[in-house]
Amino acid sequence: MEDFLITTAKVLFIFGLNMGVFAPLLTWVERKQSALMQDRIGANRADILGFSMIGLFHPIADAIKMLAKEDFIPEGANKIMHTLSPIICVVPALLTFAVIPFGGEYVIGGKHIKLVIADLDVGLIFIFAISSLATYGTVIAGWSSNNNWSLLGSLRASAQMISYEVAMGFTLVGVFMVYGSLQLTQIGAAQESFFRWGIFLQPLGFFMFLACAIAENKRAPFDVAEGESEIIAGYFLEYSGLKFGMFYMAEFLEIVTISAMVTTLFFGAWHIPFISSALILSMLSFLNETLANIILMLIHISVFWVKVIFFIWFQMTIRWTLPRFRYDQIMKLGWKILLPLSLANILVTGIVILILQ
Amino acid sequence: MTDLTENLHSEHMVLNMGPSHPATHGTVEFLVTLDGETIVNMDVEIGYLHRGFEKQCENGTWSQAFPYTDRLNYNSAILNNVGYALAVEKMLDVKIPDRCKYIRVITSELARMTDHYTNIGAGALELGGFSAFLYFVEARELLWDLLEKVCGARLTSNYIRIGGVKNDLPPNFKEDVKSAFIKCRDLYNDVDKLLTKNRIFLDRMRDVGGITSDEAIAYGFTGPCLRACGVEYDVRKAHPYLIYDQIDFEIPTGSTGDNFDRYLVRMEELNQSMRIVEQCLDKMPKGPVNIDDPIVRLPAKDHVYTKMEALIDHFIVVTEGIKPPKGEVYFPVEGGNGEVGFYLVSNGSGKPVKCRVRPPCFAITQAMPRLCIGSLLADIIPTFDQINLIGGECDR
Numbered sequence: 001m002e003d004f005l006i007t008t009a010k011v012l013f014i015f016g017l018n019m020g021v022f023a024p025l026l027t028w029v030e031r032k033q034s035a036l037m038q039d040r041i042g043a044n045r046a047d048i049l050g051f052s053m054i055g056l057f058h059p060i061a062d063a064i065k066m067l068a069k070e071d072f073i074p075e076g077a078n079k080i081m082h083t084l085s086p087i088i089c090v091v092p093a094l095l096t097f098a099v100i101p102f103g104g105e106y107v108i109g110g111k112h113i114k115l116v117i118a119d120l121d122v123g124l125i126f127i128f129a130i131s132s133l134a135t136y137g138t139v140i141a142g143w144s145s146n147n148n149w150s151l152l153g154s155l156r157a158s159a160q161m162i163s164y165e166v167a168m169g170f171t172l173v174g175v176f177m178v179y180g181s182l183q184l185t186q187i188g189a190a191q192e193s194f195f196r197w198g199i200f201l202q203p204l205g206f207f208m209f210l211a212c213a214i215a216e217n218k219r220a221p222f223d224v225a226e227g228e229s230e231i232i233a234g235y236f237l238e239y240s241g242l243k244f245g246m247f248y249m250a251e252f253l254e255i256v257t258i259s260a261m262v263t264t265l266f267f268g269a270w271h272i273p274f275i276s277s278a279l280i281l282s283m284l285s286f287l288n289e290t291l292a293n294i295i296l297m298l299i300h301i302s303v304f305w306v307k308v309i310f311f312i313w314f315q316m317t318i319r320w321t322l323p324r325f326r327y328d329q330i331m332k333l334g335w336k337i338l339l340p341l342s343l344a345n346i347l348v349t350g351i352v353i354l355i356l357q
Numbered sequence: 358m359t360d361l362t363e364n365l366h367s368e369h370m371v372l373n374m375g376p377s378h379p380a381t382h383g384t385v386e387f388l389v390t391l392d393g394e395t396i397v398n399m400d401v402e403i404g405y406l407h408r409g410f411e412k413q414c415e416n417g418t419w420s421q422a423f424p425y426t427d428r429l430n431y432n433s434a435i436l437n438n439v440g441y442a443l444a445v446e447k448m449l450d451v452k453i454p455d456r457c458k459y460i461r462v463i464t465s466e467l468a469r470m471t472d473h474y475t476n477i478g479a480g481a482l483e484l485g486g487f488s489a490f491l492y493f494v495e496a497r498e499l500l501w502d503l504l505e506k507v508c509g510a511r512l513t514s515n516y517i518r519i520g521g522v523k524n525d526l527p528p529n530f531k532e533d534v535k536s537a538f539i540k541c542r543d544l545y546n547d548v549d550k551l552l553t554k555n556r557i558f559l560d561r562m563r564d565v566g567g568i569t570s571d572e573a574i575a576y577g578f579t580g581p582c583l584r585a586c587g588v589e590y591d592v593r594k595a596h597p598y599l600i601y602d603q604i605d606f607e608i609p610t611g612s613t614g615d616n617f618d619r620y621l622v623r624m625e626e627l628n629q630s631m632r633i634v635e636q637c638l639d640k641m642p643k644g645p646v647n648i649d650d651p652i653v654r655l656p657a658k659d660h661v662y663t664k665m666e667a668l669i670d671h672f673i674v675v676t677e678g679i680k681p682p683k684g685e686v687y688f689p690v691e692g693g694n695g696e697v698g699f700y701l702v703s704n705g706s707g708k709p710v711k712c713r714v715r716p717p718c719f720a721i722t723q724a725m726p727r728l729c730i731g732s733l734l735a736d737i738i739p740t741f742d743q744i745n746l747i748g749g750e751c752d753r
Contacts, residue, residue: 038491148372152394152734220485221557229379229483230735321551323558324485326735327394 002111010117014097018253024059026252026312031058033316062245069241074146077238081144086239086246089137092130093253099123100260101185103270103300104277106293115270115297116185123184124176127261128169131216134250135161138218138225141247142235153234156327157225161216163334168212170342174205174349175265188269192276198266204345206266208338213258214315215330217251221322222330259311260304267307270300369397372734376405380483380738383748385722387737394734399726403719406748414712418678419445420519422712427513429714430750433472433693435464435504438517443598444688444699445519448681453648457521458599459641463534464516465599465690466630466637467504470541471497472693473581473623473630480620480742481552484561489551496544499537506533519679520654521647531638538631545627553624559617566728566740567615576727577720580695581622582744586614592691603640606633619743653679678707685711694718694745716750 028043032055035042043055073082100123103115120126135158142154178201179187191197199206215222226234236247263269271277277296284292325333370391375381384405390398410429414422426441427434439461446453478493501511506527508516516523527533552558568578570586583590591608593601609625611618647654651670660667681703689698695717702711721744728740 034487038488039495040491148370223485224735227735229485229738232379320488322485323481323489323552323555323561325557326561326733328733329557329560 006113007117010115014102014117015094018094018097018256019249022256022312023249023252024063026255027059027062027248028055029312030252030316030319031055033313034320037317037320066242066245071243072238072240074238076146078144078146081140082238083243085137085141085144086236086243086250087137088140089134089250090246090253092133092137093250093257095130096127096257097260099126099184100257100264101188101269102260102304103297104189105185106297108290108293108297113297114185115301119183119185121181121183124172124182128165131254131257132161132165134254135165137250138235141239145235145238147238149231149233150235150237152231153225153227153237156227156231157218157235160218160222160225160327160330160334163331164212164215164222164338167334167338167342168209168216170339170346171205171208171212172265173342173346174202177346177349177353178202184264188264188271191268192271194268194271194273197268202266202345202349204341206262208342208345209265210258210262212334212338213261214318215334217254217258219251219255219315220319221325223324224327224330227324255312255315256308259308259315262311263304263307267311270304272299272303367392374737376402380741382479383746383751385746385748385751387725389734389737391734396729396732396734396737399729401722401725403722403746404752406752408749408753410753411712411714414709416708418707419681419709420674420679422709423517424513424515427515428749429716429753430472430693430697430747431512432475432747433468434512434514435468435516436472436690436692437697438514439465439599440688440690440692440697441699442517442519443690444686444701445679445681447688448684448686448701448703449519449653449679450682451520451648451650451653453520454645455600455642456525456644457646457648459637460522460526460646461517462599462601462604463526463634463637463641464504464507464514464522466633467500468514469691469693470627470630471500471504473627474500476693476742476745477548477552477620477623480739481548481558483738483742484558486551486555486558489548492544492547492551496541499540503530503533503537506530518647518654520650525646534634534638538635541631545624549624553621561735562617562620562739562743563615564613565616565732565736566743567613568724568728569614572727573614573724576724578695578724579717579720580692581619581626582614582721583695584608585611585618585622587612592689592696596689598688598690600637604633604636606636616739616743680705680707689715692717692750694721694747694750697750714750714753716747716753718744718746719751722746722751 031043043058044052046052046055046057046061048057073079098117099120101114101116105112105114138157138161139154142150142157175187175198176182179190181187181190218225224230236244239247280296280299281292284295287295372389372391374387374389376384376386381387386402386405388400388402389396410425413425422441423438426437429437474493474497478490482490504514505511507530508514508523510516568586570588573583573586574588578586579590587610589608589610594608606629609622609629611622651667652674655674656667656670661671683703683705685700685702687698687700689696696715697717698715700711700713700715701709704710725741725744729737
C-alpha cells in the first residue's frame with residue numbers, strides 16, 4: 001500500500017509538472033525567447049483586469065481558444081484515424097518520462113526511495129520503443145486527413161523519423177558501453193564525479209544525440225514535416241481545436257523529455273559538480289537522517305530541473321537561429337554523416353574501453 | 358527477378374500551390390505536378406492582384422497617376438514615383454533643379470534599401486530563419502521612419518511630383534540618416550552572420566534556381582537576378598538618369614546565377630545604396646526643389662492665396678491637368694527588382710492615352726518553370742523568394 005502511494009505521488013509529480021507546468025509554460029517561453037532574440041516585446045496582450053503578468057496568461061488564453069474552436073474533420077477523412085492520431089502522438093511523449101530518474105535514491109523513514117516512476121533495467125530501450133510509437137501518430141494524421149499537403153508532410157515525417165531513430169540508437173550505444181548499463185538510474189548514479197559526466201566520456205555522442213533528438217521531435221532546423229512555408233503545416237494541416245493543440249503539446253512535452261534525457265545521459269543527471277551527495281549529507285549531519293535526506297532530495301530535484309530548463313532554453317535558441325533543412329539534405333545528414341559517425345564513435349569507444357581494461 | 362516497380366501504382370500528384378499559400382506572397386498560383394517531391398511540371402498563374410492600373414491612369418490627369426504608381430511595387434514606392442515623373446518630364450522636355458535630383462536619388466535609394474531588406478528578410482523567413490527576417494524588418498522600420506519624416510507616409514509615399522517633389526527634405530535630415538544607418542549597419546552585420554556563412558542556408562540556396570546569363574537575357578531578366586548571372590547591367594550605369602553619373606558606386610555581380618548569388622548581390626547593393634545616399638547628402642546643393650514653371654508644377658500655396666496669376670495657374674493645372682505634347686515616350690529606371698519602365702502616350706490632352714508599365718518581375722516570373730522543373734518542391738520557396746514577385750507590379 002505504501003509503495004503504491006509513493007508511486008502514485010511520483011506519477012502525479014511528473015504528470016503534473018509536465019502537463020501543468022511545462023506544456024503550457026513552454027508556449028510562453030517560446031514566445032518570450034523568440035521575442036528576446038528578435039528585439040521584440042513578445043506576448044503581453046492577454047490580461048486579466050489590466051494585469052498582463054508579462055504575458056503569463058497567454059497559455060490560459062490558448063487553452064480557452066483551443067477548447068472553444070470547432071473540431072473540424074475534413075470531408076473524405078478517415079474519422080476514426082483522424083481522431084486517434086493526436087492521442088497516439090501525445091501518449092508516448094508522456095510515457096517516456098516514466099523511466100527517466102529525476103533524483104537519486106534516498107532513505108526516508110527507513111525506506112529506500114528511488115525518484116523514478118519505473119526503474120526498468122532496459123530503460124533506454126523502453127524510451128526508444130515508446131518514442132517510435134509517435135511516428136505512427138504523425139503518419140496516420142497525414143494519411144487520414146485526405147489532403148495532399150498532409151500526405152507530403154506525413155511521408156516526410158515517416159522517412160525522417162525512421163532514419164533518425166537508427167542514428168539516435170547508435171549514438172547512445174557509446175553511452176551504455178561506457179556506463180555498462182541500460183538502466184537510467186544507474187547511468188545517472190555513475191555520473192557522481194564531475195569528470196565522469198557523459199559529455200566528457202562521450203562528447204561526440206552528445207552532439208549527435210542532440211541533433212538526432214531534435215530531428216525526432218521535428219523541430220527547426222529539422223521541421224520539414226511541418227514546413228509551414230513549404231507544405232503549410234504538413235501532417236496536422238487539417239486539425240483544429242484541441243486536436244491541433246495536442247500535436248503542439250506532444251512537441252513541447254518532447255522538448256522536456258529530450259532535455260531530461262540529455263541531462264541524465266550526458267550532464268550528470270541530478271548531481272552537482274564537485275559536491276557529492278555524501279558531502280551534503282555530512283554537512284547536514286546535525287539533522288536526523290530522514291530530514292537530511294529530504295533536503296538532499298529537494299536539492300537534487302531542483303538541480304535536475306535546472307539542468308533540464310537550461311537544455312529547453314538551448315533548444316529554443318536553436319529553433320530561432322537556424323533556417324530549415326531541405327528534405328533530401330536531412331536524409332543525407334542522417335544516413336551519410338550521423339550514422340557513420342555514430343558507428344565510428346562506437347568503435348573508438350570500444351577500443352578505448354579495451355585499452356583501459 | 359521480377360521488376361519491383363511493376364506492381365507499384367505510382368502516378369504524378371498535382372498540387373495547387375497558392376494563391377493563398379504562405380510562400381506565394383503577392384498572390385500567385387503554381388500548378389505543380391509532382392513525382393514524389395520532384396517537380397515534373399509547373400504552371401504559373403498570375404493575375405490575382407490585377408487592379409487595372411493602366412486603365413485607371415487613363416481616367417485621371419497626369420499628376421493623378423502618382424498614388425497608383427505607389428501601389429505597383431509597394432516595397433519601394435518612391436522608385437515607381439521617380440520612374441513615372443521622369444517619363445512625364447521627358448515628354449514635357451523640362452529640366453528639374455539640381456537639388457530636386459539629389460532628393461530623388463536619396464529617397465530612391467532609401468526605397469531600394471527597403472525593397473532589398475524586405476526581400477532578403479522574407480527569403481530568410483520562408484526558409485525558417487525568423488530572426489533574420491525581424492532584424493531586417495527593424496532596419497526597414499528605421500528607413501520608413503526617415504521616409505515618414507520626408508513625406509509623411511511610410512509605405513505608399515506619393516512623394517515625387519512632375520517637375521519636383523512634394524516638399525523639401527526636413528531639417529536635420531542628414532543627422533537622422535546617419536544615426537539610422539549606424540543601426541542599419543549593425544542589423545546588416547547580424548543578418549550577415551546569421552545567413553551568409555550558415556551551412557544550412559548555403560545548402561538551401563547554392564545551386565538552386567540557377568540560370569545562365571544567355572538564358573536570363575533571353576527571358577528578359579533585369580536587376581539583381583540578371584546581375585547574379587554575371588551580366589553587369591544596371592539602368593543607373595547603362596542609361597544614367599538624375600545624377601547617377603556623378604556618383605561613385607559599384608554594381609555587384611555574381612557568377613552562377615543561382616539563389617545564393619542573387620542573395621549576395623542584394624546584400625551588396627544594400628551597402629552601395631548607403632554609399633550613394635551618404636555621397637548625395639554631402640554633395641547636395643541648396644536651391645529650389647521644384648521647377649519654376651506654373652504650367653508643370655503647382656505654384657506655391659502662399660502665391661496662390663495672394664497672387665492672381667498664381668491662382669489662375671493653380672486652377673488650370675488642377676482642373677485640366679498638365680498637357681504634354683503629342684507623342685510617346687519610354688523611360689526606364691532601376692527599380693528594386695530590375696528595370697521599371699514607363700511607356701506613356703499623349704495626345705496633347707490633360708489625360709494619358711496610354712500608361713504602360715514594364716514590370717521587371719513579370720519577365721522573371723515567366724522563367725519560374727525553367728528554374729524549378731527537376732528540383733524539389735522545397736526549392737520553389739528560395740527560388741520564388743529571390744525572384745521577388747510583387748503582385749502589385751506584376752499584375753498591375
